[in-house]
Amino acid sequence: MAEKIRYWQALNRALDELLAADENVFILGEDVGLYGGSYRVTEGLYAKYGEWRVRDTPISEDSFTGLGVGAALMGLRPVVEIMTINFALLALDAIINLAAKVPFMAGGRLPMGLTIRTPGGVARQLAAQHSQRLEHTLMNVPGLRIVVPSTPQDAYWQLKQAVLSDEPVVVLEHELLYFHEGPLDPAAPPPPPHRAIVRRRGRDLTLVAYSKMALLAQEAAERLGEQGIEAEVVDLRSLSPIDWNTCAASVARTHRLLVVEEDCRFAGAGAEIAAGLTERCFTRLEAAPMRLAGLDIPTPYNGTLEARTIPQVDDIVAAARKLVKEGS
Amino acid sequence: MAEKIRYWQALNRALDELLAADENVFILGEDVGLYGGSYRVTEGLYAKYGEWRVRDTPISEDSFTGLGVGAALMGLRPVVEIMTINFALLALDAIINLAAKVPFMAGGRLPMGLTIRTPGGVARQLAAQHSQRLEHTLMNVPGLRIVVPSTPQDAYWQLKQAVLSDEPVVVLEHELLYFHEGPLDPAAPPPPPHRAIVRRRGRDLTLVAYSKMALLAQEAAERLGEQGIEAEVVDLRSLSPIDWNTCAASVARTHRLLVVEEDCRFAGAGAEIAAGLTERCFTRLEAAPMRLAGLDIPTPYNGTLEARTIPQVDDIVAAARKLVKEGS
Amino acid sequence: MDRDRALALLHDMLLGRKFEERCAREYMNGNIAGFLHLYPGEEAVAVGVIHACEASDYIVSTYREHVHALVRGVPAGEVMAELFGKRTGCSRGMGGSMHLFDPERRFMGGYAIVGETYPVAIGLAYGIAMRNLPEAVICFFGDGAVNQGTFHESLNMAALWKLPVLFVCENNQYAIGTEVHRHSAVPEVYKRAAAYRIPTERVDGMDVLAVHKATEHALRQIRAGTGPWLLECLTYRFRGHSMADPGHYRPPVEVKAHQRIDPLELALRELSPIYPTPEQIAAAGPDAILKLRQYCSDQGHLPDEDFRQLEAQVDAEVEAAVRFALESPEPSLEDAWQALLANRRGETLL
Amino acid sequence: MDRDRALALLHDMLLGRKFEERCAREYMNGNIAGFLHLYPGEEAVAVGVIHACEASDYIVSTYREHVHALVRGVPAGEVMAELFGKRTGCSRGMGGSMHLFDPERRFMGGYAIVGETYPVAIGLAYGIAMRNLPEAVICFFGDGAVNQGTFHESLNMAALWKLPVLFVCENNQYAIGTEVHRHSAVPEVYKRAAAYRIPTERVDGMDVLAVHKATEHALRQIRAGTGPWLLECLTYRFRGHSMADPGHYRPPVEVKAHQRIDPLELALRELSPIYPTPEQIAAAGPDAILKLRQYCSDQGHLPDEDFRQLEAQVDAEVEAAVRFALESPEPSLEDAWQALLANRRGETLL
Ligand SMILES: Cc1ncc(C[n+]2csc(CCOP(=O)(O)OP(=O)(O)O)c2C)c(N)n1
Ligand SMILES: Cc1ncc(C[n+]2csc(CCOP(=O)(O)OP(=O)(O)O)c2C)c(N)n1
Ligand SMILES: [Mg+2]
Numbered sequence A, B: 001m002a003e004k005i006r007y008w009q010a011l012n013r014a015l016d017e018l019l020a021a022d023e024n025v026f027i028l029g030e031d032v033g034l035y036g037g038s039y040r041v042t043e044g045l046y047a048k049y050g051e052w053r054v055r056d057t058p059i060s061e062d063s064f065t066g067l068g069v070g071a072a073l074m075g076l077r078p079v080v081e082i083m084t085i086n087f088a089l090l091a092l093d094a095i096i097n098l099a100a101k102v103p104f105m106a107g108g109r110l111p112m113g114l115t116i117r118t119p120g121g122v123a124r125q126l127a128a129q130h131s132q133r134l135e136h137t138l139m140n141v142p143g144l145r146i147v148v149p150s151t152p153q154d155a156y157w158q159l160k161q162a163v164l165s166d167e168p169v170v171v172l173e174h175e176l177l178y179f180h181e182g183p184l185d186p187a188a189p190p191p192p193p194h195r196a197i198v199r200r201r202g203r204d205l206t207l208v209a210y211s212k213m214a215l216l217a218q219e220a221a222e223r224l225g226e227q228g229i230e231a232e233v234v235d236l237r238s239l240s241p242i243d244w245n246t247c248a249a250s251v252a253r254t255h256r257l258l259v260v261e262e263d264c265r266f267a268g269a270g271a272e273i274a275a276g277l278t279e280r281c282f283t284r285l286e287a288a289p290m291r292l293a294g295l296d297i298p299t300p301y302n303g304t305l306e307a308r309t310i311p312q313v314d315d316i317v318a319a320a321r322k323l324v325k326e327g328s
Numbered sequence C, D: 001m002d003r004d005r006a007l008a009l010l011h012d013m014l015l016g017r018k019f020e021e022r023c024a025r026e027y028m029n030g031n032i033a034g035f036l037h038l039y040p041g042e043e044a045v046a047v048g049v050i051h052a053c054e055a056s057d058y059i060v061s062t063y064r065e066h067v068h069a070l071v072r073g074v075p076a077g078e079v080m081a082e083l084f085g086k087r088t089g090c091s092r093g094m095g096g097s098m099h100l101f102d103p104e105r106r107f108m109g110g111y112a113i114v115g116e117t118y119p120v121a122i123g124l125a126y127g128i129a130m131r132n133l134p135e136a137v138i139c140f141f142g143d144g145a146v147n148q149g150t151f152h153e154s155l156n157m158a159a160l161w162k163l164p165v166l167f168v169c170e171n172n173q174y175a176i177g178t179e180v181h182r183h184s185a186v187p188e189v190y191k192r193a194a195a196y197r198i199p200t201e202r203v204d205g206m207d208v209l210a211v212h213k214a215t216e217h218a219l220r221q222i223r224a225g226t227g228p229w230l231l232e233c234l235t236y237r238f239r240g241h242s243m244a245d246p247g248h249y250r251p252p253v254e255v256k257a258h259q260r261i262d263p264l265e266l267a268l269r270e271l272s273p274i275y276p277t278p279e280q281i282a283a284a285g286p287d288a289i290l291k292l293r294q295y296c297s298d299q300g301h302l303p304d305e306d307f308r309q310l311e312a313q314v315d316a317e318v319e320a321a322v323r324f325a326l327e328s329p330e331p332s333l334e335d336a337w338q339a340l341l342a343n344r345r346g347e348t349l350l
């Protein structure tokens, strides 16, 4: 039975259940314990499971992420919270050079049940150092999986799948999604963690998006529908691997592709999505795939400008209208 | 007058001239001084300019790169050597969050004449942690410029341009190019640092490549020529910004694009190149752009396997032959 | 310390306090957004340190840096305008609260990633040393920032090459909600300096005169070429970590106890020849500010009406800053591109 | 120390030395490629430390780790096969010289990025502490690695949470070509431990018995739950940093002086009841190895023929390892994909 729940609560519930079910699971990160987490995701868990299972760390991102790697090598299932993805820049050696490579370098003889939870994206006027989207950086790392839930249900499912997996998984959350509400049915069987979902059917073009942009794309699609343009919306849910089949099947039907991403356009996640789908659907495309993305500029503090550096619903609508006119 | 010179010597000469001409220039990095640099690039400079201009650092990548940022803020022109790009993972906060963002965050009121020199790429059996190619990560950072010289002449030109620029520039060298020989004419006027160069003319397809792969692409093109296929070879020389005009003009002539990169395929540099050129040349393309890239696997130590994870001349030839048959 | 200097300190501390409290209000009013980290309680550190510097010294600070900028002389209007995201802000509306810059005043920022101030500071200091100048760099950081790897890396380099940096730890005893003894195996930050052979001192960061004196002493030695110094200032923030944080993790009695030794009161107190004892401070209770001001005025060093005048002047300054910020235009997207490409100007190569 | 144990140490030191010198030859022969960092001169550290451990303790090492693996009991053939890039290598030919792994023997790698051993080690130790086990983790690192930020971050956490880790610094006085006093403001590594309130000891890393004793002492305390320890072993590498480095930056007299106090000779020496004085060592000159062996044999503790027998045995072991490596098959690309996707097995979700 589905109940209404916020995104952060869905994550909190998943963590609670994981901690209760398996004593190999533990959480660590800055202010995840006593304080309850910057976005409340770990609220209440410290009191319930104690400091060894829910560990407040010093501000030492590289080493506490690396600590997670070490613990995973002995079969534990650490859940590392990096407060925001901006600080993950400090921990990339642990993520890329350790988590993603050690099992391989050991000839496949070591587990890596590490989960890294971190919110990315542009929030509200946090300025350039606090507004990064690093999906492209993580995508290029073989051995790493990346999920990008856009709903409470997916957040719940995908976090659980991540923690139970023996591969390293980054759960990319979004600062502006934590207080979004949606239905959660904890008993419903989850789809595979990398499976893309068609959120809306349409015949005129395919919108491929993920995380917060998947919600904006659905909003835009509704508006387009009112204008007689039927957009199909694919929510990727996973950035590595990408569920090419679901995407390609949609593009093969609509013949037009608009990728919507919050990442900077140049060498962003959308580049791979567009290039990969062009390779798969070239002969079915009636117009060049279009990318609607963040501007290639550091995020300005000023709120008006900030909003202009990333796609808004209006922008998606306009881009879609332009695309359906092209090549026909 | 051009002389024959090795790639490392061209870089060494550029540094020597820069240090002599401007006392704001200084070099820092691990073993760049007394030891003369792991790949000899800074050989002789410590004796000539002393320890304040050629500084041996502790193994503290994040902080000595950040030191370069701080020095650049007061108008100096630090040249930071990161021994290999693999260690740049530790310094990404300094590169991405500081070098690329501070001038912007200061409203454009601070200079950032920082140059970061570092070799990337797969060398010979250095295994997964020492075989990375992080061009994609750096490309997605607005405010950063990236040059990828493939010849001694370009290495000389582009390093000098980088150091004299007030923007942060990453000079991505390649471990297997240092001992390559080629002509250097120090008096020749350089093209703009981001200008791509057509290394070979051809009408049947366009090979876009950079760094070591640009040399392999030329070799492949010669072999293809013997087989009656005329490949045009574009050496990008710069990954950010990309000289789209030169590339697009070539693709518009040949109607076929093969991107050759050493980076892992998934979300690698080639994704942007392919996506960007598809957008610009969609109607001129007679086949889907093709990417020949590194496999999405950490680099194995075993030499035979290592070679199979990145494109070789044979692979380029085969891919090109396949591409010219497609769509026609 | 002479009366003028003392009153200058008092002015800046009052300005710091009132400016920040006004920021809190403007945040509620929706004029300021994003993360807003306020400084009330810690004024003695910024004021004591920066007043002991030369104009040619560089300041590198964190995201909790409004007061550092004000004390450095960045006009309050430009700081407030930056918080409002305006074009007239000291960072042209691009940086915001956490990224205040003023190159002319050698106020080198505003860094929001914990631990970034160290490498930036040693870079400036490297340039100074390389050029053999009599300047120094002040590097601020919190107790939580001590555990970032850059602390270790940068202090080692600073000591190895005898760079002219004063490292100033604003130890307010918390990293967001984590108390210092829960994040540091050695919670006495000054003890960590020995790992780099860096001379150090721990001072009462609620006592602006002690901070000022210790800074003067350290800077004298730094300018004599002996290398870096580390100053640990014990202080406390009265508010939560940021406007998003109510600060519930701290027991009310702890906050109250620290408010008792409010630096503002200590500054006022110093104007009197009789220095209150710790017992007196402890006995003062939560209304210590009021009591101490009264006490000082009794001594004739700062008559009530003078203090009220000073307060009124500071209120007017803050008011003017807000007005300036409100009336200033927003930057355009063109301005943003300009800020990004400013360093490309004059480049003929592209 | 009893004779059996002493001879076991001697065996492992000889094996370490001869294995490494053979690696150098096989590198020249083209059977080994990539970066090859050899250990001659430093054997007393790996041998002394690892012989003092339990089989249930975890070992985390650097890229200069062949001897650590051998001492831990990883079969010489599997180590050599790994260096040859073969399928029978302990990392299946995927890791190579810098990435030896043997999970069954709790040999947890081989890390090539300087400073990575600390976080991995504290992660293992965290797991041990969380599960309340009597195990410990040994974390090796070089003098150059001390300046990496992870040293600071990880040691702080280890001390804060009293994790069972023994940090072992192999201070061979150089980070590639940079001498320790040119890279560290405090070149005595053990002095840095105080910044984290970690107990520490500096030992002569050329004296295997001293290293062994210090390790036993530290591990006893670690198992008693008092938290981490740091052991600094003063040692020296006779060869260049790696096979690519001729080591010209070190004055020949320095290399010679260290060879005089060759750990191998010290081990032999210990078998005799009369311990030579520093003067005797200094007087021994470059041929100290020969002299000391002679001396020991004179005492009847290790007759010449026994030593020759030991040598012959070790030579045969090394020879067999090379033969095994040579005759082993190469891994296939399929093997590589298997190594990458091993952890996906059993996952029904995809
Ligand atoms: C690298 C990094 N990690 C985490 C954060 C989030 N964060 C912002 S301030 C802060 C606490 C810093 O504490 P401290 O250094 O004591 O400074 P204070 O805020 O107390 O002045 C944290 C964890 C950050 N900005 N940067
Ligand atoms: C982060 C990082 N920076 C640089 C290097 C290159 N490098 C490999 S070994 C080494 C020196 C390490 O010295 P030390 O820690 O003393 O160990 P030793 O080699 O002397 O055993 C350096 C700089 C690296 N592998 N990783
Ligand atoms: Mg604090």
Ligand SMILES: [Mg+2]
Pocket (backbone or CB within 6 Å): D142, D143, D144, D170, D171, D172, D173, D174, D175, D176
């Ligand atoms: Mg060393």
